[in-house]
Amino acid sequence: MDVDLRDLELLDATAEAGSLTAAAERLYVSQPALSQRLTRLEARLGMPLFDRKGRRLVPNAAGRRLLVAARHVLGELASASRDLRELRDGRDRRVRFTAQCSTTFPWLPPVLRAFREREPDIDVRIETVPDDAPIPALLADLVDVALVTKPDLQMDRVSLTRLFEDEMVAVVPAGHPWASRAHLTARDFDGADLVLYDFYDQKRIPSMPLPIPAGARPARITTMPVVTDLVVEMVAGGQGVTVLPNWVAAPYAASHDLALVRIGARPLTRTWFCATRTGPRPPHLEAFVEELTSRLKAPASRNRTRPAPDGSAGGPPAGPPARPHGMRPADPWCGL
DSSP states (O other), X not given: OOOOHHHHXXXXXXXXXXXXXXXXXXXXXXXXXXXXXXXXXXXXXXXXXXXXXXXXXXXXXXXXXXXXXXXXXHHXXXXXXXXXXXXXXXXXXXXXXXXXXXXXXXXXXXXXXXXXXXXXXXXXXXXXXXXXXXHHHHHTTSOSEEEEOSOOTTGGGEEEEEEEEEEEEEEEETTSGGGGOSOBOGGGGTTOEEEEEGGGOTTSSSOOOOSSOTTOOOSXXXXXXXXXXXXXXXXXTTSOBEEEEHHHHHHHHHHTTEEEEEBSSSOOEEEEEEXXXXXXXXXXXXXXXXXXXXXXXXXXXXXXXXXXXXXXXXXXXXXXXXXXXXXXXXXXXXXX
């Protein structure tokens, strides 16, 4: 597609301002020049990008689609420019943080408040990374600190601090036949309708192992956007069952009349780590890691959190020390 940066700026400014005259003022160019540029852009694309409604120019379907890309590109460029200025001026005092497989951050505000008291001038940015893969993002210097659980072939290249274990549980309506079970087996999942996050879509290449016991044969898998509220509402509405970490699911148990059921005679758990690049860390980054690990790291004497009758949960569950990495590349329970 023959589009350059000035075309994207034109599209964004015109959509925001509603007219070429106002957009030209924003971009410090003449209105005729901007009008000619828009005409040439639409000619190259072979379609108009705006419809006229009264005195306003409003993006049509093609314009709205291109506008999404334009704002993403312009936002990334603005962010990169800011970062480069900070690097040039020696003011790169920020923490770029990401959490793997997480759709809720109830534990994060206390970490941020405590860190802000220690380092009031440091900016903490919550980043998203491609393919939910923070280890490559760490090695590429796209993030500074990551909360990780899934194995990665490059894990031996980063520094890992073990934090806690969480238990995977089946989430079902309170009246479901499973609700009274002490635990579930692979056979229980045969013929079940599962509602899962969309990164479990088995049509993806590579596909992620399902968070159910090996050998189970569910009848149907419905995948949803990675929005826990949406998955929970589907389960509460009788559209299927799901599997979630206990600390994510427990707050919904009472409010949505759900039951959390153990999977397997022994709890099936994942181990979480704080991951950073190896080598010395700047003082502000060290302070953030200290706050994160001190508030999430589990004392060895505490027991793993079990589903409580009232559905309450104070945060990520703790567990006794596990094997060094607490997970295996073939372990499907690391998939969520």
